[in-house]
Amino acid sequence: MTQVLSTTPGLYPLPDWAKDELANLKGRQKGGLVSGDESAEIGDAYDRARTEVVDLQTDAGLDLVVEGQLRWDDMLTHPLAVADAVETKGIVRYFDNNNFYRDPVVTGDLSATGDVATDLEATVELTDESLNAVLPGPYTLSQLATDEHYGDEAAFLSALAEFLASEAEQFPEVETLFLLEPSLLESPPGDGADERASEAIDTVAQATEADVVAHTYWESHGGDGGIDEKVYAHLMDADVDAVGFDFVANHEDNAYVLSEYGAKDDIALGIVDGQNTLVEEGEEIAERVEWTLDNAHGVDFETAYATINTPTFYLPSGRFEEKLAALGAVERTEVKA
């Protein structure tokens, strides 16, 4: 029997009132975006918004609560955007979406800021539930950032892994850590780089007592569908407790690599669509969980994290809340495995 726990990969949309209040406080230009030393007034607005999204998760009945990453103006590159030795420059496109972030240019030795840990500390105060911490995976971060200091790809990736590891070391007690690695599909690492990507994830994973999930999402480029087989094979060598899959974007290919290459003892199942406003029924979500567990032939999981496939920052707030409620309802539905 697999234990099914519901959670999300974070990066929530701001509640509508906070969209307005913070736009008024920070402006709409790139100069006003989060830098790590915001005013007390801005901090207060984020505190209220955080309380709201933590309550939403508790009310929805989610097993593992996330902080919500509402301050992450630059989405996955936020931890770099607030770090010393990083200059945030022009607005660049975020993957193939109609979203943009400030290009973080690394100009010196990176060191941890404790920014993510501080937000997690604040979250501990708001809930009795266990926490799921969220960080960008080192490989994805290396693809989204620009290096003007370390000199070569391998050195940059390794520095980012150390940077994320030292951020994770400062976390309060968390149950799980989701490392978001969409770039493993969007721009798969080639020979050599695939092994280094896995080692970098390993570096971060070893910095925490929490169960670590390397969460992948989106369909891969070039129409291959799921995660590249070699990339996955290397990922299996990383000391993570689970790999996460986007079963919304592609369930067949993901089920195939699971059957072909096996899996970790735990798994994250991205089965609620974070890219679309269509709200799934609780029963539909339970069926998807069941299908994925049934189709991972020969693998018995101890824990399956039922989750939204992607971060949800570009869903409208109302639909996002309905999706949280639907996902939270899944644990109350009978799941056979």
Added chain:
Amino acid sequence: MTERPADNREQFRPADHDNDHFLLTSVVGSYKKPKWLDRARELYEDDEDNFGDTEWEEAKDDAARLITEEHERAGLDTVVDGEMRRTEMVEYFAERIEGYEFNGRVKVWGHNYFNKPSVAETVEYGEQWLVDEFEFTDSVADRPVKVPITGPYTLANWTFNEAYDDDEALAYDLAELVNEEIEQLVDAGARYIQIDEPALATTPDDHAIVGECLERIVEDIPEEVRIGLHVCYGDYSRIYPEVLDYPVDELDLELTNGDYEQIDVFTDPEFTLDLALGVVDNHTADVESVEEIKANIQQGLKVVPPEQLTISPDCGLKLLPREVAYEKMENMVTAAREVEAELDAGEIDVPALGETASADD
């Protein structure tokens, strides 16, 4: 059966055009709204204010007239009303198509949001989209009016799809609606339609879907109606030469922004459509000089001969202050006229024809 590219650009040559050569000048479409129009919208949307439908319609008419005339004053051969009546390029159409709904704002970047719609049911033609807009602009303009219309692929792609199995099926249904709208525009007298498909540049693997959409859109549209396709901000090598098979007369491209680094993409194989070349950058408030723009125009002559070259800004000008946008258009027209005169005089080479300085002599 119509064939494109068709021979339909001469109708836009002004009667008093001085040069033998004719580089058709145009704009992509959007333009900054006057502040008073934004203020009028706020008044209109405020229920407590005594600013009703009549006042709001009058404000939009005034703005459309103002910007149309601003385009004419800049000397453009074909004009647009600056899309004064439109909100945003997907939102405006989604508001008029049955099957769409709005669920709230979504993030683009930082604290910038847009009202991204969802398709909740099969799409159907609802109220008219652009016919009133065209008829008004045409009535106040002395020059031919170009009508930009968001293409079905972008309407499908920049929408949450809740109702169709995939975006492809949604795009084909939307293509039928776009076709219906264009037929009505043509009946109303429109002779220059520009289909905007910026989403093509971000997801170039889908170029076949865009082609199939275009087939549906232009079906039964007479050859005298000029059909352009606007694409921007992407890796063009991933859509070229496939785009040459599209049933359009003109391909409109953003190229100034990237300093023409991608221009060579279009030289092999031979560019068989008309090229609407972006020659001023809509993302910088620095006004390009006439000399600079003339050099940019000559980049276009590497790809097509003058008979196939249209001159345009990279993209819509709505993010620029109005005076900057105006100066860019004015310099653009001056540059085009000077290049025409120099072509007449045989002072400029046309690399697309294999001409070199020595061959000219």
